[in-house]
Amino acid sequence: MPYVNIKITREGATAAQKAALIKGATQLLVDVLGKNPATTVVVVEEIETDNWGIGGESITVRRQAGR
Amino acid sequence: MPYVNIKITREGATAAQKAALIKGATQLLVDVLGKNPATTVVVVEEIETDNWGIGGESITVRRQAGR
Amino acid sequence: MPYVNIKITREGATAAQKAALIKGATQLLVDVLGKNPATTVVVVEEIETDNWGIGGESITVRRQAGR
Amino acid sequence: MPYVNIKITREGATAAQKAALIKGATQLLVDVLGKNPATTVVVVEEIETDNWGIGGESITVRRQAGR
Amino acid sequence: MPYVNIKITREGATAAQKAALIKGATQLLVDVLGKNPATTVVVVEEIETDNWGIGGESITVRRQAGR
Amino acid sequence: MPYVNIKITREGATAAQKAALIKGATQLLVDVLGKNPATTVVVVEEIETDNWGIGGESITVRRQAGR
Numbered sequence: 001m002p003y004v005n006i007k008i009t010r011e012g013a014t015a016a017q018k019a020a021l022i023k024g025a026t027q028l029l030v031d032v033l034g035k036n037p038a039t040t041v042v043v044v045e046e047i048e049t050d051n052w053g054i055g056g057e058s059i060t061v062r063r064q065a066g067r
Numbered sequence: 068m069p070y071v072n073i074k075i076t077r078e079g080a081t082a083a084q085k086a087a088l089i090k091g092a093t094q095l096l097v098d099v100l101g102k103n104p105a106t107t108v109v110v111v112e113e114i115e116t117d118n119w120g121i122g123g124e125s126i127t128v129r130r131q132a133g134r
Numbered sequence: 135m136p137y138v139n140i141k142i143t144r145e146g147a148t149a150a151q152k153a154a155l156i157k158g159a160t161q162l163l164v165d166v167l168g169k170n171p172a173t174t175v176v177v178v179e180e181i182e183t184d185n186w187g188i189g190g191e192s193i194t195v196r197r198q199a200g201r
Numbered sequence: 202m203p204y205v206n207i208k209i210t211r212e213g214a215t216a217a218q219k220a221a222l223i224k225g226a227t228q229l230l231v232d233v234l235g236k237n238p239a240t241t242v243v244v245v246e247e248i249e250t251d252n253w254g255i256g257g258e259s260i261t262v263r264r265q266a267g268r
Numbered sequence: 269m270p271y272v273n274i275k276i277t278r279e280g281a282t283a284a285q286k287a288a289l290i291k292g293a294t295q296l297l298v299d300v301l302g303k304n305p306a307t308t309v310v311v312v313e314e315i316e317t318d319n320w321g322i323g324g325e326s327i328t329v330r331r332q333a334g335r
Numbered sequence: 336m337p338y339v340n341i342k343i344t345r346e347g348a349t350a351a352q353k354a355a356l357i358k359g360a361t362q363l364l365v366d367v368l369g370k371n372p373a374t375t376v377v378v379v380e381e382i383e384t385d386n387w388g389i390g391g392e393s394i395t396v397r398r399q400a401g402r
Contacts, residue, residue, distance in 0.1 A: 074252050082251045082261065085252055085259065086251075086254075086258070086259050088254075089254030089257060089259055090254075090257050090258065092254075093254065093256070093257035099267065104256055104257050105255075105256050105258070106255070107254050107255065108253075108254065109254035110208060110248055110252065110253055110254075111248075111253075112246075112248070112252065112255075113252070127217070
């Protein structure tokens, strides 16, 4: 019954890519810890680049600066 | 001062239903642990069905398959 | 398939009280949104009073001050 | 490598304000614990006022009631 | 710069298993979305079985009942 | 009524340092967005170094390797 929360910036991830994250994260818990996939929950959250910071500045600013 | 985070799929929950979740979760903390409702915070997050997975597949796919 | 995360201060909640939180939160999602209890996950996290703040001060300090 | 998650109601915070939250939270971790800002992540999440509750009622209702 | 939070029950996961979760989740983000592993953060949280519920009952109770 | 969650590695942060995080994060929300400190919640979570990964490896391993 694990719960996995994946936060990424909202930059065009497709439904197929998000399905791959869900499938891959679930399989990881099965492979490493033998967890039951039927009750493994994965939630992907997409965050605006204005709202995500690293190094003290937003991803929006970092993208503009080529970082 | 509890904090409750409720994550559900975004499938048309109304303002009245979300108000009922807020009221009910707050009351639960009062009833079970005697917490002060005035500082009990409840945050409801609605997640796209493409972004929620269980059993290794997204809710979008599960809905289409009738699961 | 909702996911509920309840954060409270670590101040002696018993297993029975935590079971009541799990049961009550699950029932709330069933009652308000018709969710399936079999895939409703509730996680209770207990946080040291030094690590929880409200009003800019820790719960430890507030308890000592009788607030 | 701290991770800071700031949840606020969605009520018109500007990109500049969110940049200030990112900068300020990162600096706080540097000042208090000597953390490396380069790997400090800050995520700001904006929540609809219908979805945020305190005192058992939503912020939408509280705003309407002048609370 | 993704952030991955994996919550599991505290039932004896070893440091090697947790390292495998960290490595696998990081690689998943690289493979699916081309993310930079250097700024991908993975946090594993282990939750007491009394504090984790599914189907309205705690994992402690489910284990005792053989579910 | 913001909610701030600060996750750091468990490496000996003192009560005074955690109080400084609580005070500083609360003040940040007051300064930047004019939020009410009385209902601003800050939760600090300390995570074992085995359970925190960046760059695909745990902080325990990184510390041992001098990274």
